[in-house]
Amino acid sequence: xxxxxxxxxxxxxxxxxxxxxxxxxxxxxxxxxxxxxxxxxxxxxxxxxxxxxxxxxxxxxxxxxxxxxxxxxxxxxxxxxxxxxxxxxxxxxxxxxxxxxxxxxxxxxxxxxxxxxxxxxxxxxxxxxxxxxxxxxxxxxxxxxxxxxxxxxxxxxxxxxxxxxxxxxxxxxxxxxxxxxxxxxxxxxxxxxxxxxxxxxxxxxxxxxxxxxxxxxxxxxxxxxxxxxxxxxxxxxxxxxxxxxxxxxxxxxxxxxxxxxxxxxxxxxxxxxxxxxxxxxxxxxxxxxxxxxxxxxxxxxxxxxxxxxxxxxxxxxxxxxxxxxxxxxxxxxxxxxxxxxxxxxxxxxxxxxxxxxx
Amino acid sequence: xxxxxxxxxxxxxxxxxxxxxxxxxxxxxxxxxxxxxxxxxxxxxxxxxxxxxxxxxxxxxxxxxxxxxxxxxxxxxxxxxxxxxxxxxxxxxxxxxxxxxxxxxxxxxxxxxxxxxxxxxxxxxxxxxxxxxxxxxxxxxxx
Numbered sequence: 001x002x003x004x005x006x007x008x009x010x011x012x013x014x015x016x017x018x019x020x021x022x023x024x025x026x027x028x029x030x031x032x033x034x035x036x037x038x039x040x041x042x043x044x045x046x047x048x049x050x051x052x053x054x055x056x057x058x059x060x061x062x063x064x065x066x067x068x069x070x071x072x073x074x075x076x077x078x079x080x081x082x083x084x085x086x087x088x089x090x091x092x093x094x095x096x097x098x099x100x101x102x103x104x105x106x107x108x109x110x111x112x113x114x115x116x117x118x119x120x121x122x123x124x125x126x127x128x129x130x131x132x133x134x135x136x137x138x139x140x141x142x143x144x145x146x147x148x149x150x151x152x153x154x155x156x157x158x159x160x161x162x163x164x165x166x167x168x169x170x171x172x173x174x175x176x177x178x179x180x181x182x183x184x185x186x187x188x189x190x191x192x193x194x195x196x197x198x199x200x201x202x203x204x205x206x207x208x209x210x211x212x213x214x215x216x217x218x219x220x221x222x223x224x225x226x227x228x229x230x231x232x233x234x235x236x237x238x239x240x241x242x243x244x245x246x247x248x249x250x251x252x253x254x255x256x257x258x259x260x261x262x263x264x265x266x267x268x269x270x271x272x273x274x275x276x277x278x279x280x281x282x283x284x285x286x287x288x289x290x291x292x293x294x295x296x297x298x299x300x301x302x303x304x305x306x307x308x309x310x311x312x313x314x315x316x317x318x319x320x321x322x323x324x325x326x327x328x329x330x331x332x333x334x335x336x337x338x339x340x341x342x343x344x345x346x347x348x349x350x351x352x353x354x355x356x357x358x
Numbered sequence: 359x360x361x362x363x364x365x366x367x368x369x370x371x372x373x374x375x376x377x378x379x380x381x382x383x384x385x386x387x388x389x390x391x392x393x394x395x396x397x398x399x400x401x402x403x404x405x406x407x408x409x410x411x412x413x414x415x416x417x418x419x420x421x422x423x424x425x426x427x428x429x430x431x432x433x434x435x436x437x438x439x440x441x442x443x444x445x446x447x448x449x450x451x452x453x454x455x456x457x458x459x460x461x462x463x464x465x466x467x468x469x470x471x472x473x474x475x476x477x478x479x480x481x482x483x484x485x486x487x488x489x490x491x492x493x494x495x496x497x498x499x500x501x
Contacts, residue, residue: 022434031434035443035453043460051467058471061480066395085480092407093478094397099412100474107463114463118456326396329372 001308002301004045009297037121044118048111055104061087062097063321116140123270129210130274133198139191143266146184146233149177150259157253159313168319175246181259182240188266189234206279214273221287222273225265232262364390372398379404412477416470423465427458 008017020042022032032039065087068080087093120136153174160169199211215226236258239245246252277284290298312318369375375392379401382389389405392398402409428451435441436448446453475481 034431040456043457047460047464054471082482089393091392095402096410099410103416322396
């Protein structure tokens with residue numbers, strides 16, 4: 001939602017935003033350009049948003065029904081009753097729900113790849129030095145997983161502490177998330193080095209200049225941002241090769257913030273360092289400073305995000321209740337306690353007992 | 359009058375529920391439904407429910423999306439209003455694959471969710487119609 005509004009603001013004439021949709025219009029009808037990555041992006045982002053929303057809400061239905069059944073106040077009975085769509089927990093409904101979740105999960109996975117690939121096409125199909133690279137699609141996908149995990153890690157660690165969810169979000173989860181962070185961070189690192197190598201190997205003087213003078217050169221106006229990005233995204237996550245560090249909450253939290261900063265600077269490096277100096281030195285700008293409007297939009301996304309996030313964690317289940325019930329019934333301590341007798345038995349006695357069953 | 363009679367059972371364990379369902383069905387009673395707080399795998403089989411065809415519907419919605427995309431784009435760019443984009447052919451299929459993929463996924467997802475809600479009669483303010491079997495029996499599982 002937050003990210004999706006930016007393309008609209010960047011259109012400038014926001015009130016003409018619907019021009020991106022292919023509808024029969026009075027201008028011919030002049031259709032939109034289906035050969036353009038910008039239009040692919042319109043479809044990719046809107047599909048991604050819609051499918052994520054459906055996947056999210058359909059998975060939430062059984063849990064909203066649980067809240068409805070336990071609601072005590074009049075307004076909450078009404079509200080959750082409305083939100084749960086009349087979910088009953090019928091076996092047939094569960095069967096369909098499982099089928100739906102499976103297919104939606106299967107559809108969402110290639111959708112993640114496609115949306116980030118197409119976003120990277122916006123850059124990669126242009127002729128701007130530093131953008132015109134074929135490695136962009138996998139690099140953006142890895143970067144998205146990387147920054148996504150870091151962002152989730154930041155929010156999860158605080159939410160876990162505040163809501164006392166230590167029993168549900170265990171050290172095991174944090175550990176494996178950190179493994180994903182070190183893996184994707186390293187993939188991103190390889191992508192950085194590859195595009196650096198290719199810019200030299202391509203023998204295109206403009207391409208090499210963009211990397212050598214605008215990024216690598218620490219004394220150039222934005223050299224610091226390139227090295228900050230490298231440090232935060234590639235070097236610092238390497239600490240997660242150590243199990244002790246992966247399982248340290250403080251280190252994890254600090255690292256997740258570093259990765260958030262690093263990935264923000266990745267966007268900054270890609271956009272600013274490529275276009276503040278283009279082919280004509282006469283049009284070079286010495287230093288880019290954001291206007292108050294740009295800062296305002298950015299702060300606004302924080303406001304929108306945290307408003308939604310806090311409202312959700314206040315009124316909606318932060319843990320997938322039905323899934324946890326399912327797991328507890330199979331692997332919970334109280335379930336396993338029932339197996340004490342069997343576990344104390346000798347193997348022969350157990351086998352003797354079981355063989356009579358069938 | 360046509361008064362429906364239900365026998366309700368409460369269950370806490372799958373190990374008890376499964377044989378109960380089998381025995382009740384073998385005795386010739388019709389099970390109205392089993393309500394569970396989470397999906398119990400295999401219960402649909404024991405109850406004699408058919409597999410859902412929801413994924414087949416999803417596939418049909420998906421190919422509808424693909425053909426919608428290719429059909430409309432072909433009509434717009436190759437027939438209705440031809441524009442020369444950098445000397446490329448009017449029918450430039452490779453460039454349309456991303457949008458064909460997106461519409462496939464979009465149609466499949468939206469169609470499946472709507473079908474799911476329609477089949478299960480899930481929507482705000484919708485009263486469910488109860489089944490009309492003669493002597494139904496509800497088994498309740500509450501964990």
